[in-house]
Amino acid sequence: MRARTLVKPALVVALASPATALASETSSEEDADRGYKTVRVPYEHPELWLSALTASPPSRVIYLDGCWDGGCDIDVGTDDSGNRIEDAREGFSSIIDEPVVIPSFTHGEESFEEIAACVRRIFGPFDVEITTEDPGDDPHWRHLMGGYPSDAGFDANVMGVSPYDFEGCRAIPNAISYSFTELVGDDVTTLCELAAHELGHSLGLDHALECRDPMTYLSACGPKSFQDEALECGESSPRSCYCGESQNSHEILMTKFGERAGPGVELEVLAPAEGAQVDADYALELEVTSEFPDRVEVTLNSQYREVLEGSSPTFVPPADISDGVHLYELVAVDQYDRRAEQTFSVTQGAPCSGSSDCGDAEECVEGRCVPGASVDGGLGAECAADDDCLADRCSIDPDQELDDSPAGVCVEPCGLGGADGECPSGFSCIHEPGAGDEGAGGRVCYAERGGFCSVAPGGSTGAAPVVWLVPLLFWLAMRAGSSRRGARGRA
Numbered sequence: 411m412r413a414r415t416l417v418k419p420a421l422v423v424a425l426a427s428p429a430t431a432l433a434s435e436t437s438s439e440e441d442a443d444r445g446y447k448t449v450r451v452p453y454e455h456p457e458l459w460l461s462a463l464t465a466s467p468p469s470r471v472i473y474l475d476g477c478w479d480g481g482c483d484i485d486v487g488t489d490d491s492g493n494r495i496e497d498a499r500e501g502f503s504s505i506i507d508e509p510v511v512i513p514s515f516t517h518g519e520e521s522f523e524e525i526a527a528c529v530r531r532i533f534g535p536f537d538v539e540i541t542t543e544d545p546g547d548d549p550h551w552r553h554l555m556g557g558y559p560s561d562a563g564f565d566a567n568v569m570g571v572s573p574y575d576f577e578g579c580r581a582i583p584n585a586i587s588y589s590f591t592e593l594v595g596d597d598v599t600t601l602c603e604l605a606a607h608e609l610g611h612s613l614g615l616d617h618a619l620e621c622r623d624p625m626t627y628l629s630a631c632g633p634k635s636f637q638d639e640a641l642e643c644g645e646s647s648p649r650s651c652y653c654g655e656s657q658n659s660h661e662i663l664m665t666k667f668g669e670r671a672g673p674g675v676e677l678e679v680l681a682p683a684e685g686a687q688v689d690a691d692y693a694l695e696l697e698v699t700s701e702f703p704d705r706v707e708v709t710l711n712s713q714y715r716e717v718l719e720g721s722s723p724t725f726v727p728p729a730d731i732s733d734g735v736h737l738y739e740l741v742a743v744d745q746y747d748r749r750a751e752q753t754f755s756v757t758q759g760a761p762c763s764g765s766s767d768c769g770d771a772e773e774c775v776e777g778r779c780v781p782g783a784s785v786d787g788g789l790g791a792e793c794a795a796d797d798d799c800l801a802d803r804c805s806i807d808p809d810q811e812l813d814d815s816p817a818g819v820c821v822e823p824c825g826l827g828g829a830d831g832e833c834p835s836g837f838s839c840i841h842e843p844g845a846g847d848e849g850a851g852g853r854v855c856y857a858e859r860g861g862f863c864s865v866a867p868g869g870s871t872g873a874a875p876v877v878w879l880v881p882l883l884f885w886l887a888m889r890a891g892s893s894r895r896g897a898r899g900r901a
């Protein structure tokens with residue numbers, strides 16, 4: 411993927427890959443063949459499972475417990491008949507052999523809240539609350555975070571552990587799971603993904619052989635989320651899933667909890683007013699209303715991007731930005747990944763009426779200066795997907811699709827009611843071809859087509875699409891040949 415050289419992030423989020431693979435969840439002797447150990451709850455207590463089956467789910471609350479008040483006292487869960495049970499409310503755990511005290515989380519409250527926000531993101535699609543406040547007598551799943559595995563009687567290299575229903579893959583109501591955070595270290599992403607992993611076992615999920623899913627042992631592939639696809643089960647190589655031929659962790663959790671509802675977040679621009687004439691030193695004052703606010707993503711004229719935090723963030727446009735209409739795309743995101751989006755515009759100085767009013771390598775679109783075709787991802791530049799374009803819009807003419815790699819052109823939104831500058835020479839403000847009369851996202855400045863190839867805006871770049879189409883065809887032909895050879899080699 412192309413680097414966005416014009417991006418100016420104000421917030422740098424460290425996304426370190428889990429340094430220690432979850433593969434060391436355990437390596438106890440008796441489970442060496444599986445490479446892990448999640449202790450099985452004895453099956454001879456049908457009421458436990460019956461409640462799991464009938465109350466689907468038994469609760470919509472997950473409690474992340476830092477054991478802050480001098481540690482968590484956890485007792486061996488045993489009912490009157492001597493069967494092992496789980497009860498997060500009473501502190502009963504079925505997978506320990508004697509009463510234990512899990513020490514407090516030592517990596518700080520700020521870090522703990524970041525972990526909670528990350529776990530909320532991972533469980534974002536599903537209607538389940540992630541809280542750091544003790545739900546008391548209300549049914550909940552409880553994830554303890556503190557200490558070393560030895561504090562709970564596990565082998566020294568066990569990073570986390572959870573009860574798991576190997577036979578039915580059902581959620582275990584009120585289950586207690588553990589992350590041994592002194593052993594794991596203070597990396598927020600690792601601790602977050604480990605918590606999601608262990609909670610996943612309590613909720614009935616097996617190990618998935620897919621690095622992007624939290625139920626994996628694999629690491630170093632970016633942030634994890636429950637994948638909506640049928641995955642093989644396994645730790646480092648495929649094996650049969652305990653329940654079913656494959657596992658779709660997203661679908662399983664969606665069946666248990668349903669989809670998360672509610673907007674979750676609202677966004678308001680307090681100043682300046684929509685459509686206002688502003689001076690060069692103006693700033694955008696925003697207000698976010700949310701129980702779990704996370705961030706506001708600001709994009710200005712498809713070229714300046716910034717991520718803001720807090721409930722009253724301010725965006726200051728870069729000092730060197732061109733005069734003209736300033737079109738903002740604002741996205742407020744809460745910790746569960748719910749979004750509130752809006753567009754907003756003001757005019758600094760006068761609207762541009764042509765590219766001569768704009769900076770080098772910029773074009774004028776409806777009074778605003780935007781990156782042109784000579785800029786990677788700018789208006790008229792070649793693309794294969796939306797992500798290749800600064801405006802996140804790659805227009806692909808369905809008549810021009812080549813193999814599975816269509817030739818596209820980056821476009822800009824237009825027809826927004828701004829100044830009458832409309833689109834630059836060589837572009838028309840139309841509904842995208844193939845997107846229907848309504849267009850997928852309104853009208854765009856679309857490169858007028860000449861025969862087989864698209865025509866880029868005027869000037870020296872006019873012939874560019876013709877030039878690059880030929881090597882593209884050649885490259886596609888070469889690639890098709892090499893992938894066929896590769897397939898034969900593996901067979």
Ligand SMILES: [Zn+2]
Nearest residue numbers: 435446448607
């Ligand atoms: Zn596991």
